[in-house]
Amino acid sequence: MPRWPHDDPASLAAFYGDPETGEPGKRLVPVVPPFQMYYAGKPIQKIMFHQKAAGALAAALNDIWISCGRDQAKVDRLGISVFSGAYNPRYVRGYEPGNPQGRKPRWSNHAYGAAIDFDAEHNGFNTGHGTMPVMVIDAFKRQGALWGGDYQGRTDPMHFEFCSREPLAKPVAFAGVQADGDSDQDGAEEVAGSDAPAATAAGGAAPSAGGFFSRARNWIVTGASSVGLTGLGAMTNGEVVAMLLGFVLLVIVGGFLVALWLWGKQNVADFIAKHIA
Numbered sequence: 160m161p162r163w164p165h166d167d168p169a170s171l172a173a174f175y176g177d178p179e180t181g182e183p184g185k186r187l188v189p190v191v192p193p194f195q196m197y198y199a200g201k202p203i204q205k206i207m208f209h210q211k212a213a214g215a216l217a218a219a220l221n222d223i224w225i226s227c228g229r230d231q232a233k234v235d236r237l238g239i240s241v242f243s244g245a246y247n248p249r250y251v252r253g254y255e256p257g258n259p260q261g262r263k264p265r266w267s268n269h270a271y272g273a274a275i276d277f278d279a280e281h282n283g284f285n286t287g288h289g290t291m292p293v294m295v296i297d298a299f300k301r302q303g304a305l306w307g308g309d310y311q312g313r314t315d316p317m318h319f320e321f322c323s324r325e326p327l328a329k330p331v332a333f334a335g336v337q338a339d340g341d342s343d344q345d346g347a348e349e350v351a352g353s354d355a356p357a358a359t360a361a362g363g364a365a366p367s368a369g370g371f372f373s374r375a376r377n378w379i380v381t382g383a384s385s386v387g388l389t390g391l392g393a394m395t396n397g398e399v400v401a402m403l404l405g406f407v408l409l410v411i412v413g414g415f416l417v418a419l420w421l422w423g424k425q426n427v428a429d430f431i432a433k434h435i436a
């Protein structure tokens with residue numbers, strides 16, 4: 160199971176809070192970079208980031224600092240000391256309310272406080288991989304973040320975000336993934352639009368309708384993925400039956416143990432003698 164919420168409005172809002180209510184903005188905490196960073200040429204002391212992703216951001220920045228041999232000059236040369244924005248409660252460009260195309264409004268992942276941009280000047284929207292060093296990309300990916308330079312179609316190499324595009328184990332009720340990601344912060348230069356039109360991943364996780372086995376399989380896969388077990392999607396019908404029987408057995412044995420624990424041995428023995436044996 161991915162560490163970060165799936166990149167769709169419902170999953171993001173469930174995890175980070177709904178930008179509609181301003182919730183993510185109330186859950187920001189300061190991340191102090193281990194090296195000096197600059198915003199619009201001025202030194203900054205901290206980056207405000209969502210509390211659930213702040214530890215991962217700090218870990219990635221520390222990783223980068225160590226990879227640079229704790230050398231500020233090297234960090235500066237790579238452009239990583241140039242901060243180009245993080246939390247920003249705004250919509251994906253082209254997906255604002257009342258947009259002329261009639262698209263459903265969609266919040267930028269910056270509106271969740273879970274995305275950060277570096278060196279917008281050299282890593283602008285749709286500039287391929289920009290100048291983003293592999294070492295930096297790797298540091299963020301080790302924390303499970305996605306990199307905008309990987310997006311299909313139009314890239315956003317300044318951009319990292321703490322969400323996932325792995326296919327969902329269960330169907331979700333939303334109408335396809337629109338573009339998102341994107342860059343900048345209020346006042347930062349306007350490079351962005353939306354990034355990848357990644358309509359593929361999440362939209363593809365459609366449920367196969369009906370049928371006892373497909374329903375049972377869905378139920379098992381969903382339950383298993385919620386406790387971190389994945390890869391159960393390809394079960395045969397026999398395996399589905401075996402798992403269901405196993406589950407029933409577990410409930411019976413578990414119920415017996417709970418009864419023992421709650422009522423004591425003598426009472427359970429009496430109950431069995433009276434009602435079952």
Ligand SMILES: [Zn+2]
Nearest residue numbers: 276318341342
């Ligand atoms: Zn961005």
